[in-house]
Structures are given as C-alpha cells and as structure tokens.
Amino acid sequence: MPRASQPAGRRERNKQLKLDRITAAARELFAEHGIDEVTTQQIADKADIGTGTLFLYARTKGELLLLVQNSLYAEALERGRVDAENIPDALDAVMAIVRPVVECNRTQVDNGRVYLREMVFGDPAEPHHREALTITGQTEEVVAAVLGRGARVGEADAAAMARIVSAVMFLAMAASVNLAASVDEIMRDIRGQVAVLLAR
Amino acid sequence: MPRASQPAGRRERNKQLKLDRITAAARELFAEHGIDEVTTQQIADKADIGTGTLFLYARTKGELLLLVQNSLYAEALERGRVDAENIPDALDAVMAIVRPVVECNRTQVDNGRVYLREMVFGDPAEPHHREALTITGQTEEVVAAVLGRGARVGEADAAAMARIVSAVMFLAMAASVNLAASVDEIMRDIRGQVAVLLAR
DNA sequence: ACTCATAACTGAGTGCAGTCAGAAAAAATT
DNA sequence: AATTTTTTCTGACTGCACTCAGTTATGAGT
Numbered sequence A, B: 001m002p003r004a005s006q007p008a009g010r011r012e013r014n015k016q017l018k019l020d021r022i023t024a025a026a027r028e029l030f031a032e033h034g035i036d037e038v039t040t041q042q043i044a045d046k047a048d049i050g051t052g053t054l055f056l057y058a059r060t061k062g063e064l065l066l067l068v069q070n071s072l073y074a075e076a077l078e079r080g081r082v083d084a085e086n087i088p089d090a091l092d093a094v095m096a097i098v099r100p101v102v103e104c105n106r107t108q109v110d111n112g113r114v115y116l117r118e119m120v121f122g123d124p125a126e127p128h129h130r131e132a133l134t135i136t137g138q139t140e141e142v143v144a145a146v147l148g149r150g151a152r153v154g155e156a157d158a159a160a161m162a163r164i165v166s167a168v169m170f171l172a173m174a175a176s177v178n179l180a181a182s183v184d185e186i187m188r189d190i191r192g193q194v195a196v197l198l199a200r
Numbered sequence C: 001a002c003t004c005a006t007a008a009c010t011g012a013g014t015g016c017a018g019t020c021a022g023a024a025a026a027a028a029t030t
Numbered sequence D: 001a002a003t004t005t006t007t008t009c010t011g012a013c014t015g016c017a018c019t020c021a022g023t024t025a026t027g028a029g030t
Helices: A010-033 A040-047 A051-057 A061-085 A090-106 A109-121 A127-151 A155-174 A183-198 B010-033 B040-047 B051-057 B061-085 B090-106 B109-121 B127-151 B155-174 B183-198
Strands: none
Touching: A010 A040, A010 A051, A010 A061, A040 A051, A040 A061, A061 A090, A061 A109, A061 A127, A090 A109, A090 A127, A090 A155, A090 A183, A109 A127, A109 A155, A109 B109, A109 B155, A127 A155, A155 A183, A155 B109, A155 B155, A155 B183, A183 B155, B010 B040, B010 B051, B010 B061, B040 B051, B040 B061, B061 B090, B061 B109, B061 B127, B090 B109, B090 B127, B090 B155, B090 B183, B109 B127, B109 B155, B127 B155, B155 B183
C-alpha cells in the first residue's frame, strides 16, 4: 500500500483530474457556444484527452450536459427553498421555488431545453441522469412541503400537486412555442396554471 | 393547360404518389421494427426513391414519424371525444378522452415516446409538426369543453386546467420511469393527478 | 526489481442522418 | 417542334456521435 498523500492511489487521482478537465472544458464550450455548436471532439481536445476517453466519463453527449449542469440546478433549488421559507401565501411560495430554476434553465435556452430533453428521454441508468432525476424529486419534495404547511392540504395530495407543478414547469420551459419567451413570460405562464391548481 | 383527368397536372399526381409510397413504407417499417431500428435508407429503398428525395417530403426522420402517426392520434382523440359525451362525472369524462390517446401512444412504446419528443423539441415550422400541435390543441379544447359543462368551472379556468391535463399526460407517457408501464398503470398515474386537480 | 493482471486510454474506424451540385422531367414560351 | 424555365429528383458526400481492438499505465504478487 503506497503513501496516502491525498485520499487514494495515483489511478484515482488521475481519474479525478481528468474528470475535472472534462467538466471544465465542456462547461466552458457549452456556455459559450451552446451544446449544438460544440463537437465532442472539441471537448476532448480542450480537455487534452483522446476521443474515446471522453465517453468513458459520460456515455453520451447529453450525459455530458447533465454532468455540467446538475450542480447549477441543485443550487437553484436550494436558493428557491430558502426564498420560499418566509412567504406565507402558498402560490407565491411555490413561485419563489420555481423562479431560480427557470432562471437557471434560461441562462442559455438551447442548453436548457436539451437538459430537459435528456431528463425525460435519456437513459435513466446513467449516473448523471440519475442525479438529475434526484434533483427533480427534491424539487417536488420542496414544493410538496410548502403546500403541506399548515395542513391545508393532505400529504398525498401535496405530493400529487407537486408532480403537477413539475409537469407544468417542464412543458413551459421545454415547449418550442416558448422558445423566445423571457423568464418573466414563462413565470407568468406557469403562475397562471399553478393558480388554478391551488384555487380552492 | 393540359387535360384535368384528375385534379391537377402530372407533377402533382407524381408527388402525391411518391408521398403515399413514402408514408406506407415508413408506416410499415416503423410499426414492425420501431423507429430506432429503421434507417432512412431502408425507407427510401422500400418507397423506391433516392436517399435525398425522402428529405424533400419530411425534413428529418422525426418529421417522418409525425407524418405517419398524426392521423392515428387524431382518430384516437375523436374516439375519446365521443366516449366522453355521455359520461356525466367530469373526472371520468376526462379520463375517457385520455384513454384512447394513451392506447395509441403505447401501441409501440419507442415510437410513442419519440412522437412526444418531436412534438416538444422538434421544429415547429415543419408542416407535420404543426399538425401534431394542432391535435394537441384540439385535445385541450375537448378537455376544456368537458370541464366547462354545467358551468361549474369558468372558461378561462377550464382552458388552464386542460393545459395542465395535457402536461400531466405528456410526462406520464414520456417519462423513462414509466418505460415499462402498461396502459392501465399509466392511466392510474394520470387519474391520480387529475383527480387532485379537479377536487374542489 | 521483475512479472503478471487489471484498469484506463486511444484514435482510426463505423453507421447513419442529412446536404448539395448536377441530372432529369415537366411545364411554359416561342 | 424546338427552346427555355422551373420544379423535382438523385446518390455520392459530409459531419458527427459513438465504438472497439490494440496499447499503455498502474498496482499487486514474488
């Protein structure tokens, strides 16, 4: 057993290093040009690895996007969760959770839409996809928690309503009809639907 | 100006004939093997046209699927509309509309999911895509009409609720989580959410 | 130090959707 | 009937995501 200068052996460290380089390269290129204008070759070159190596770390180009963006969505969710805490009105609180996610999604419209596409149609066995699903699940939990405050809504109903909110968000952000819509326009669209859902 | 044995000139007739051959070829191959196992080359060969010609009639492979399947969804919608007419309960009536669509979608799971994917992420400028969106719009109208019966729900709210039903349906059919789910399981999933939506 | 086993890497190669410059067919014009 | 214009067709070609057989790095065993 060799020294443990860091946690593990050289192999582990090299792997982590490569993953970091890949993540950084993909993040920068996707952010600057949008996923459709970037080739996997460019990413491999920028990360200074072979073409095939890239696909050991993310089995498809879509997985690569999930890898890069998951953490951003997790942060957005956390921001929304905190914002919602001090908002008594259920509708306003739900929208406070939704807003950072929509903002995150619309930072780059193409990337945002591909992210959603991968979530729904990608391979759920892949690790980054699973993480994306986890974040969606957490979003629904946070929404359900807000709806359950004060026990005006039962636990099971709150969960079902949270799923509905999730579906409404998804389509509002993904639909090609809303391609050119601003964050505020999308928020209005979602709010209109959630308002009807919560009206009772 | 030449004779008008049928409606128009030779060109028009040839074009229609080719479109028919393409549609038939694509329908058979997609139905038998699933869209992902069929190449555009095979379709072109079966329709007895050149590779490039295919893309004059449908600009992408996805458009080709929409071309083939749109009419099936339109028929499903019509069946559901009729079924719902004599069902007084709103929830049951909505589910009567939903069922044939889900059945249509699940005839071949892969094709069904790609159809949904194209609807949301495809190019809305393409003709077959527009038709698909029209069918979705009609579905929402039919649902809204059922919800508006007896004026228990206002017109604007009915429209918003119909959009929500649409979103819920979409995700229930498309989500990879439900890949292996049967029609009945998907129906239960949708019903649970619509029930909460309509509870008031 | 040396050998072997295993994990990680690599880039030439593959398959397929979609393009485009030129050919062919149909219609319009003379 | 001949010529020009317009529309439609075509398959060789391109670009790109992804694969895989062969190579190299790492670590374990002796």
